[in-house]
Amino acid sequence: MTHESEHREHMTKDYGEVAMQAAANAEHARSFFFSRVQRRPTSKPMLARVAEAMFWMSRYVERAEHIARLVLVNSNMLMDLGELAPRMQDEQWMAIFRILRLDHYIENLDIFGNHVGQRVFRLMSFDSTNKNSLLSCLTRARENARSIRENISVEMWETLNTLYWSLLSEDAQLRLDENPQQIFQSVIMGSLLFQGVSDQTLPHGQGWEFIQLAKYLERIDMTCRIIDVKFDVLHSAEHHWEGTLRNIQWMAVLRSCASIEAYRRRHVGDLDPTILAAFLILDDESPRTIRYSVRKAQEAIAGIAAKIHPQEIDAAERILGRLNAQLEYAEMKSLSGPHLKDFLESIKDNVAEAAAAVQKAYFLH
Numbered sequence: 001m002t003h004e005s006e007h008r009e010h011m012t013k014d015y016g017e018v019a020m021q022a023a024a025n026a027e028h029a030r031s032f033f034f035s036r037v038q039r040r041p042t043s044k045p046m047l048a049r050v051a052e053a054m055f056w057m058s059r060y061v062e063r064a065e066h067i068a069r070l071v072l073v074n075s076n077m078l079m080d081l082g083e084l085a086p087r088m089q090d091e092q093w094m095a096i097f098r099i100l101r102l103d104h105y106i107e108n109l110d111i112f113g114n115h116v117g118q119r120v121f122r123l124m125s126f127d128s129t130n131k132n133s134l135l136s137c138l139t140r141a142r143e144n145a146r147s148i149r150e151n152i153s154v155e156m157w158e159t160l161n162t163l164y165w166s167l168l169s170e171d172a173q174l175r176l177d178e179n180p181q182q183i184f185q186s187v188i189m190g191s192l193l194f195q196g197v198s199d200q201t202l203p204h205g206q207g208w209e210f211i212q213l214a215k216y217l218e219r220i221d222m223t224c225r226i227i228d229v230k231f232d233v234l235h236s237a238e239h240h241w242e243g244t245l246r247n248i249q250w251m252a253v254l255r256s257c258a259s260i261e262a263y264r265r266r267h268v269g270d271l272d273p274t275i276l277a278a279f280l281i282l283d284d285e286s287p288r289t290i291r292y293s294v295r296k297a298q299e300a301i302a303g304i305a306a307k308i309h310p311q312e313i314d315a316a317e318r319i320l321g322r323l324n325a326q327l328e329y330a331e332m333k334s335l336s337g338p339h340l341k342d343f344l345e346s347i348k349d350n351v352a353e354a355a356a357a358v359q360k361a362y363f364l365h
Contacts, residue, residue: 045308045362046206050151052363053144054207057152058198058214060141061160064134065191066222070096070256071124072184075117077252081245091233093120098229099222100132121180126167134187138164153201156194163190206307209300213358216297220290220351224344226256227280231273231340247271254280262286277335281343282327290347291327298324301358316357323350 046054074096078089093116097105105123127133142164145157166172166186176183195215202208230253234246250271254260263279283289287296298320305314326346334343 046210048363050148051206051210052359053148054151054210055214055358055363057141057144057148057160058211059218060137060144061191061194062215062218063132063222064137064141065188066218066226067100067124067132067137068134068184068187068191069258070099070226071120072181072188073252073255075121075181077248077255078117080248090116093117095229095233096120096124099225102130102132118177118180121176121183125176125180125183126172134184135167138167138187151207153197155197155201159190159194159197163187163194166190206304209303210362213297213300213304216293216300217351217355219288219293220297221348223257223280223288223290223293224348224351226253227277228341228344230256231277235273243270250276258288259286262288274332274336277340278332281335281347282330284328291324294320294324294327294347297354301354304362314357315361316354319350319354319357323347323354 045051074092078092094106097103123130123133125134128135128139130136138160142160145152145160149157163186167183172183198208198211202211234249234253247270250273251260253276254263257280259280262283262285263276266279266283267275279286279289281290284291284295286292298317301314301317301320305312305317330343333339
């Protein structure tokens with residue numbers, strides 16, 4: 001065989017492989033298109049009021065858990081740090097108010113006088129005038145659950161109702177004064193129990209997916225706020241802390257996001273702020289990280305959309321899909337220094353946009 005004929009044969013094989021690949025890509029595109037077009041809704045849309053109640057029931061339970069954990073971790077951290085100047089103790093409590101958007105309490109911190117911690121315990125537990133107290137969140141969660149009793153399991157209702165009444169018992173105030181940590185720990189465990197009961201007793205249809213969607217949207221938003229505020233406070237006062245005390249504070253950030261053990265399994269040694277931020281934002285295996293939560297929220301809204309209008313890409317699904325891709329390909333330089341705040345703000349904006357899209361598509365009927 002001549003050199004020219006060998007070259008011609010080689011070129012023919014190359015063109016043949018390209019053609020086969022192009023045909024395969026075209027077939028995949030046709031399959032994807034027809035899979036979306038030919039599918040029909042597998043179930044009727046859930047009533048808007050039911051879907052909305054499912055959503056907010058879940059979101060308020062998740063919020064109560066975060067609030068309880070924030071107050072509990074902050075209290076334990078201050079005990080670990082020992083004697084601090086009153087101003088520095090106030091800064092730690094003010095960080096909680098900033099995370100929960102209770103800025104008016106920061107402006108009037110003098111009203112707490114001495115023993116700020118004990119007064120914050122009462123404000124964040126039983127104060128019905130505080131929209132972010134445990135009682136306020138669980139009251140709203142219970143009201144939503146009561147309006148859809150026939151759509152949730154008996155176990156879900158009993159778990160939530162028991163948790164709610166535990167804050168209204170006759171000895172609740174006494175228990176708070178004697179052992180405030182127990183009150184906040186019971187709310188954390190009650191939320192985890194509610195989630196487990198929901199997973200195991202409720203059919204994994206539209207209702208369950210609205211519960212998942214709400215849980216993860218709340219988790220993303222709250223985790224962003226914790227990282228944003230805590231990093232700001234710790235960076236501004238880092239020169240006051242030596243190695244051990246500094247590590248206690250960084251560990252408190254991880255504990256506030258229920259991620260201390262997961263972080264330790266992945267990273268050993270000193271707590272580097274950039275690595276810590278990268279873990280809480282970009283890790284795709286820990287269920288408390290932002291990227292994991294975005295992916296699960298996207299899966300939930302995709303599941304809802306597939307059952308109701310499978311021919312279309314849901315607006316919230318598109319927003320969360322873009323955000324998931326952004327997190328998947330994020331660079332470490334986006335999480336360092338002044339870039340971190342902008343990165344977190346972008347995530348929060350996307351979550352707010354997705355939540356608004358869900359409301360418009362499923363609740364406003």
